[in-house]
Amino acid sequence: MKISCIVAADENNGIGKNNQLLCHLPADLKYFKTLTTHHAILMGRKTFESIGKPLPNRTNIIISRSDLNIEGTYCFKSIDEGISFAKSQNETELFIIGGDSIYKQSMDVLNTVYNVLFYINASYPSCSARDSIKVRVVDSVTLLLQKDTSICLTDSVQIKTFGNGLQFIWSPAGTLNNAYIKNPFATPTAPSTIYTVIANIGSCSKEKSIIINTVPYPN
Numbered sequence: 126m127k128i129s130c131i132v133a134a135d136e137n138n139g140i141g142k143n144n145q146l147l148c149h150l151p152a153d154l155k156y157f158k159t160l161t162t163h164h165a166i167l168m169g170r171k172t173f174e175s176i177g178k179p180l181p182n183r184t185n186i187i188i189s190r191s192d193l194n195i196e197g198t199y200c201f202k203s204i205d206e207g208i209s210f211a212k213s214q215n216e217t218e219l220f221i222i223g224g225d226s227i228y229k230q231s232m233d234v235l236n237t238v239y240n241v242l243f244y245i246n247a248s249y250p251s252c253s254a255r256d257s258i259k260v261r262v263v264d265s266v267t268l269l270l271q272k273d274t275s276i277c278l279t280d281s282v283q284i285k286t287f288g289n290g291l292q293f294i295w296s297p298a299g300t301l302n303n304a305y306i307k308n309p310f311a312t313p314t315a316p317s318t319i320y321t322v323i324a325n326i327g328s329c330s331k332e333k334s335i336i337i338n339t340v341p342y343p344n
Contacts (some may be wrong), residue, residue, distance in 0.1 A: 126212050129237040130221045130228060131160060150269040157222075165211040165219045167204065184214060188227060204230055212342075266290055266331040268324045277337040281312045284335060290324025313337050 165184035168176075170193065179185040179197035186199050186207040193200040201207045204227065211219045221231045268288040276282050286293070286307050297320070298304035300312050311320060321334040 126216055126233070127218045127236045128208065128219055128221065128234050129160075130235050131157060132223065132228065142203040159220070161220045165214070165216040166222050167207045167211070167227070168222045169220055169224050169227045172227070172293060173198070182215060184211065186211060186219075188336070193195070203321070204234075206300070209235065219235065225246075266324050266326050266329050268322070268331040268333050270333045270335045273336040275340060276313075277342050278314075278339040279312070279342075280339075281310045283308055283310050284320060284322075285338075286322060288324055288331070290326060294323045296321050311337055313340065314341050 135208060148328060151214070161180070162182050165186060165335040167186040167188065170187055173187050173195070179195075184199065185197060186201065187195065188201055188204055188207055190202055199207075199210055201210065208219060211331070221227060221235070264279060265290065268286070270287075273287040274282065281302075284295075290307070293305060293307050295301055295304040295309055297318070299316060299317065301320075302310040302312075311318070317336060317338050319334050319336050321332060323330050323332045
């Protein structure tokens with residue numbers, strides 16, 4: 126079972142005030158619903174109280190030091206107990222949804238973090254600008270290549286790559302127009318050439334190969 130965290134935070138890493146979200150963002154709530162539906166969600170008592178009811182089509186797990194019995198939910202006194210219960214229900218993914226204390230206690234068991242928001246501020250005398258970037262953390266690199274193919278000698282063909290890699294290194298580089306892009310053009314000179322690509326996201330990587338055969342032009 127994968128254990129994930131989903132959180133919306135401001136530039137100061139604030140996630141709420143007075144037991145409520147900092148702001149109401151329909152697109153963000155829709156994203157939350159899409160990710161968590163048909164999965165287990167784990168939260169503290171105060172987070173549940175701020176929601177006001179069990180979320181539908183999800184296994185609602187509440188963590189509290191108090192003895193709770195809330196219809197439509199499963200209540201435990203520790204995060205470990207909640208995680209064990211989710212595993213016993215054959216859940217494929219458990220989402221930690223808050224609050225602050227639950228997030229902090231869960232950091233060592235997380236596989237994935239969704240919805241991280243970074244801000245950048247730039248300023249110059251009398252001028253300023255502000256922008257943001259959302260970073261999605263993934264737990265693996267995905268990589269697929271087109272099927273092996275054949276072309277006529279001296280022709281070129283673009284190698285199609287599919288996946289979430291951010292950086293690419295191809296070899297052999299000598300017959301490629303650019304060995305560091307996702308979909309390079311190859312002009313092989315041998316009867317059969319194996320092109321290998323390594324796709325990277327930070328320190329994570331995946332490797333795949335494709336064979337391109339060449340045949341002489343017909344007389």
